[in-house]
Amino acid sequence: xxxxxxxxxxxxxxxxxxxxxxxxxxxxxxxxxxxxxxxxxxxxxxxxxxxxxxxxxxxxxxxxxxxxxxxxxxxxxxxxxxxxxxxxxxxxxxxxxxxxxxxxxxxxxxxxxxxxxxxxxxxxxxxxxxxxxxxxxxxxxxxxxxxxxxxxxxxxxxxxxxxxxxxxxxxxxxxxxxxxxxxxxxxxxxxxxxxxxxxxxxxxxxxxxxxxxxxxxxxxxxxxxxxxxxxxxxxxxxxxxxxxxxxxxxxxxxxxxxxxxxx
Amino acid sequence: xxxxxxxxxxxxxxxxxxxxxxxxxxxxxxxxxxxxxxxxxxxxxxxxxxxxxxxxxxxxxxxxxxxxxxxxxxxxxxxxxxxxxxxxxxxxxxxxxxxxxxxxxxxxxxxxxxxxxxxxxxxxxxxxxxxxxxxxxxxxxxxxxxxxxxxxxxxxxxxxxxxxxxxxxxxxxxxxxxxxxxxxxxxxxxxxxxxxxxxxxxxxxxxxxxxxxxxxxxxxxxxxxxxxxxxxxxxxxxxxx
Numbered sequence: 300x301x302x303x304x305x306x307x308x309x310x311x312x313x314x315x316x317x318x319x320x321x322x323x324x325x326x327x328x329x330x331x332x333x334x335x336x337x338x339x340x341x342x343x344x345x346x347x348x349x350x351x352x353x354x355x356x357x358x359x360x361x362x363x364x365x366x367x368x369x370x371x372x373x374x375x376x377x378x379x380x381x382x383x384x385x386x387x388x389x390x391x392x393x394x395x396x397x398x399x400x401x402x403x404x405x406x407x408x409x410x411x412x413x414x415x416x417x418x419x420x421x422x423x424x425x426x427x428x429x430x431x432x433x434x435x436x437x438x439x440x441x442x443x444x445x446x447x448x449x450x451x452x453x454x455x456x457x458x459x460x461x462x463x464x465x466x467x468x469x470x471x472x473x474x475x476x477x478x479x480x481x482x483x484x485x486x487x488x489x490x491x492x493x494x495x496x497x498x499x500x501x502x503x504x505x506x507x508x509x510x511x512x513x514x515x516x517x518x519x520x521x522x523x524x525x526x527x528x529x530x531x532x533x534x535x536x537x538x539x540x541x542x543x544x545x546x547x548x549x550x551x552x553x554x555x556x557x558x559x560x561x562x
Numbered sequence: 563x564x565x566x567x568x569x570x571x572x573x574x575x576x577x578x579x580x581x582x583x584x585x586x587x588x589x590x591x592x593x594x595x596x597x598x599x600x601x602x603x604x605x606x607x608x609x610x611x612x613x614x615x616x617x618x619x620x621x622x623x624x625x626x627x628x629x630x631x632x633x634x635x636x637x638x639x640x641x642x643x644x645x646x647x648x649x650x651x652x653x654x655x656x657x658x659x660x661x662x663x664x665x666x667x668x669x670x671x672x673x674x675x676x677x678x679x680x681x682x683x684x685x686x687x688x689x690x691x692x693x694x695x696x697x698x699x700x701x702x703x704x705x706x707x708x709x710x711x712x713x714x715x716x717x718x719x720x721x722x723x724x725x726x727x728x729x730x731x732x733x734x735x736x737x738x739x740x741x742x743x744x745x746x747x748x749x750x751x752x753x754x755x756x757x758x759x760x761x762x763x764x765x766x767x768x769x770x771x772x773x774x775x776x777x778x779x780x781x782x783x784x785x786x787x788x789x790x791x792x793x794x795x796x797x798x799x800x801x802x803x
Contacts (some may be wrong), residue, residue: 311773314779325745329735336731539735549769 321336355424355540359471366424373421378414385410419444426470434469437495438476444476445492452491459498468541472505472560475515475534475545479507479556482530487511487554501560513549534558564629571628577774581781582624588788589617595792605658605801609791612654616788619643637697642690648708649683650714652676655747659718661802662740664729668721675714682707709755716751719744739801740795746790750753754780 303450388407420426422440429437435457442453464472476494483489489511498503529548536555538545575582592613596606623640654674660669660742686703689695695703722744735741753778794801 307771307775311775314753318749321749321752324723328726330730331727335727336734372769397594404586412666436753 306441337471340383352540354538359474359537359540363470369431370421370424373417374423376447378421381410381414381531385414423509426466429470429473432462434473435496437469437473438496441473441480443479445484449461450490453539454491454493456493456495457498458495460505462562464500464560465504468560471537471541472503472558475537475558476505476507478530478534483507483509483511483554486514489553502559505558505560506555508553508555510553513554566707567628567761570631571624574631576629578777578781581785582620585781585785585788586624586657588785588792589613589620589731591794592680592795595795597794599798601795603800605661606795607655608657609795609801612650613788613791615647617636619704632699632803634697636668638690638700641700643685643733645683645704647706648711649679652711655715655718658743658802659722662744663718664725665721668718672718675711679707679711705758708760712755715747716755719748721749722759723748733803736775737799738795739797739799739803742790742794742797744802749803750787 322500385407388403388410395519419440428440438455442455445451446453460530463469480492483492489507489509491510493506493508495504497504497506535545538558538560541560543558546557593610596613597608598714599606621641626636626639653676656672665685686707689703690700722740726741757776797803
């Protein structure tokens with residue numbers, strides 16, 4: 300007895316259905332696994348981000364503690380020694396003529412300048428200053444320090460209604476500005492710096508721009524994927540730690556850093 | 563091989579849409595890839611043995627069939643080869659699943675199945691060589707050994723999938739050798755073997771067209787298993803990953 304064509308079709312339908320059910324089963328397994336994998340990856344990323352945040356926080360704490368110790372050392376020991384040296388020179392009775400007097404006066408002047416500079420450095424290293432006087436005062440002091448060199452025309456602008464943030468956040472923003480200014484001094488060959496601090500309802504926007512030579516795009520790491528400078532990485536990771544954004548644009552006529560930090 | 567035998571072989575292959583040659587090609591491909599990968603891994607050697615056994619038994623079976631078709635001795639030879647291959651297959655996948663699966667209960671079942679399979683296969687071989695069992699009786703007996711063996715392996719594949727969904731999803735499935743091997747085995751063991759359990763002894767004679775379709779599907783799924791093994795080797799990771 301031979302099977303009729305209908306029976307063959309039924310048989311083919313049955314086997315095709317079995318194969319389709321099995322293929323569907325495997326595809327379902329793959330999709331479920333993929334879904335689980337995505338969720339697992341999200342968890343891993345979250346844990347990694349938290350871990351990196353904790354590491355960065357610890358690094359910042361250690362850095363601040365180190366800065367504080369250096370600041371204290373400058374103020375208590377070096378500052379004291381220089382003050383004593385200045386005092387000694389002031390109380391010296393010159394007996395070798397006008398030239399000696401001139402030299403002593405010049406030395407007193409140099410020591411005074413060194414004491415002032417060290418006081419400034421001490422203040423900018425010490426986070427207590429920010430806690431006490433706030434971000435704007437700290438920035439103004441940093442800017443006046445730069446202005447006093449006579450090498451830069453600095454324009455500092457504040458927009459919006461000033462809103463106080465917690466001192467830890469302000470300290471991190473201040474360190475980002477310090478890093479940005481430090482980069483301008485070291486690399487930009489600029490003579491104009493603009494700093495604009497805008498207070499918005501959702502956070503602060505900070506733009507730091509200069510009219511320097513800019514730098515090759517690969518140094519930002521954004522376009523070529525090459526290693527970024529540690530200063531740029533630090534700025535970015537600090538901004539991300541605050542839950543904000545950090546962006547850098549560079550061209551032959553200057554560089555602009557844009558930072559946003561939520562309250 | 564004489565002209566008639568060759569003609570018979572081609573005629574038979576045409577009925578199977580040349581899928582038997584496709585199986586041989588896939589087996590050869592798997593062997594070449596395994597040998598070329600030169601990996602000193604025990605599991606790779608097991609799979610190499612499996613592929614070689616599959617290749618030799620399948621090829622010799624086809625040649626024997628072409629040379630001595632319709633003879634009682636050919637049926638005995640083919641079915642003995644099938645049962646021996648089933649034993650090798652179960653042994654290889656027993657060691658494989660023993661490493662891949664974690665559930666102890668399943669491993670215990672696997673061991674029991676191994677013992678049962680060895681026992682019934684020995685009885686089968688004894689009946690082939692020392693009894694007057696007819697060709698159809700031998701075919702029936704070999705189906706009773708091979709189909710449950712394959713279905714049991716298929717169940718192990720389902721266990722693997724369940725464990726896959728339970729464990730930490732740290733590996734990418736497209737580069738996971740175990741996923742490829744188990745998927746290949748899953749289709750090979752569960753698409754056609756259940757049919758062999760339910761069809762009657764004279765099914766091949768009475769319903770030739772349906773039998774040919776069964777054989778074609780079985781050969782395709784068998785070839786797919788060897789392709790999956792090849793893909794697993796090409797993932798360049800331990801086969802149990």
